[in-house]
Amino acid sequence: MRAIRGEILYFTGDPAGGSADALRHFADGLLIVRDGRVAEAGPAEALLAKLPADARIEDRRGRLIVPGFVDTHIHFAQTDIIASPGGQLLEWLARYTWPAERRFADPDHAAAVAGFFCDELLRNGTTTAAVFPTVHRVSVEALFGAALQRRMRVIAGKVLMDRNCPDFLRESAEDGDAGSRALIARWHGRDRLQYAVTPRFAATSTPQQMRLAGRLLAEHPGIHLQSHLAENRAEVAWIRELYPEARSYLDVYERFGQLGPRSVFAHCVWLDDTDRGRMAATGAAMSFCPTSNLFLGSGLFDLAQADAAGVRVGIGTDVGAGTSFSMLQTLGEAYKVLQLNGQSLSAERAFYLATLGGARSLYLDDRIGTFLPGREADFVVLDTAATPLLARRSAACGTLAERLFVLMMLGDDRAVAETWVMGEPAWRRP
Numbered sequence: 001m002r003a004i005r006g007e008i009l010y011f012t013g014d015p016a017g018g019s020a021d022a023l024r025h026f027a028d029g030l031l032i033v034r035d036g037r038v039a040e041a042g043p044a045e046a047l048l049a050k051l052p053a054d055a056r057i058e059d060r061r062g063r064l065i066v067p068g069f070v071d072t073h074i075h076f077a078q079t080d081i082i083a084s085p086g087g088q089l090l091e092w093l094a095r096y097t098w099p100a101e102r103r104f105a106d107p108d109h110a111a112a113v114a115g116f117f118c119d120e121l122l123r124n125g126t127t128t129a130a131v132f133p134t135v136h137r138v139s140v141e142a143l144f145g146a147a148l149q150r151r152m153r154v155i156a157g158k159v160l161m162d163r164n165c166p167d168f169l170r171e172s173a174e175d176g177d178a179g180s181r182a183l184i185a186r187w188h189g190r191d192r193l194q195y196a197v198t199p200r201f202a203a204t205s206t207p208q209q210m211r212l213a214g215r216l217l218a219e220h221p222g223i224h225l226q227s228h229l230a231e232n233r234a235e236v237a238w239i240r241e242l243y244p245e246a247r248s249y250l251d252v253y254e255r256f257g258q259l260g261p262r263s264v265f266a267h268c269v270w271l272d273d274t275d276r277g278r279m280a281a282t283g284a285a286m287s288f289c290p291t292s293n294l295f296l297g298s299g300l301f302d303l304a305q306a307d308a309a310g311v312r313v314g315i316g317t318d319v320g321a322g323t324s325f326s327m328l329q330t331l332g333e334a335y336k337v338l339q340l341n342g343q344s345l346s347a348e349r350a351f352y353l354a355t356l357g358g359a360r361s362l363y364l365d366d367r368i369g370t371f372l373p374g375r376e377a378d379f380v381v382l383d384t385a386a387t388p389l390l391a392r393r394s395a396a397c398g399t400l401a402e403r404l405f406v407l408m409m410l411g412d413d414r415a416v417a418e419t420w421v422m423g424e425p426a427w428r429r430p
């Protein structure tokens, strides 16, 4: 058993949903962890009285403890091309992504990047992520191996591409299917690892590969599907040429049986109300990737329309087109994207989206994203005085909402003092 004392914040629902009980905050709180899971979280005074006299208390008073962040879309194989200038989506893929992903045929390279990538997630307070490796089986093995070592919750799967990509990243639809099946058998459900069928996007798969991907999903209840959707206007026009029979880009995925619970689509910028309605009705989720959408000039995500349709939404960093591993920075950029759309994002809603909202979009809210009893004890210890400016600005805040807003606008990896995974320390700021 472990008990951690500090300021505690978590959500039990969407604060935008109007429920007064959605946000739980204890200025002097205690988080009790037993066997890696949350036993109880609440006011320190009351809970300390119930603990045995010899219980070890980790004192983090003055720090803010929140559930581990959930990154719903990121590419581990693009770690080394983050901050590469030039071009919008399709040019960026050709110029940077393909050459970078080619290197993941080498298991040593894949292992080295996977270790760095998982450490970087932890350094930023991210304990769960939905991750794109490459088409190479060894890249998936490397990522799952690194996550297993750190006990992180990672959802990933071999990228599927059988057209419109260089020869060195292309394989047949049947080989992609066989490779995916082998990886599911070896990795899915092992400790905290989960498999996702991963067609990169509809343009790089033939109808045959899309069909097989839908079948794979149907044959394995409990696995995820992840892909990209309606990110960039040139991409949307290209999909219309490739699939003239489809009503929309989203409809391509639906026709091949790829929409449903545990299907998560990055970007979702250029959708219409019918698309949003279908996503809500089927239980599919959107990953809002603000830094990537700004960096590639893709467009502005419409959170108000997603909310109106009732679609599940999580936040994605989308590294390497995304420009930061930090979910705090990503929330700050999400706020700015919505400002450009004439919409707003409260700090409470932002922290919800980065924790329980992300967990819900991945259908993991019964395991992570909150401090309700029985949940896996992944959490972040945040330092709201991490920099001179943060300290000065935070000290002037009167309310929790104000402090959270300052943290998401000025905070980044420097504000992450510690990251804990399954009730054990996983990273500590030097």
Ligand SMILES: [Zn+2]
Pocket: 073, 074, 075, 228, 266, 318
């Ligand atoms: Zn992406």
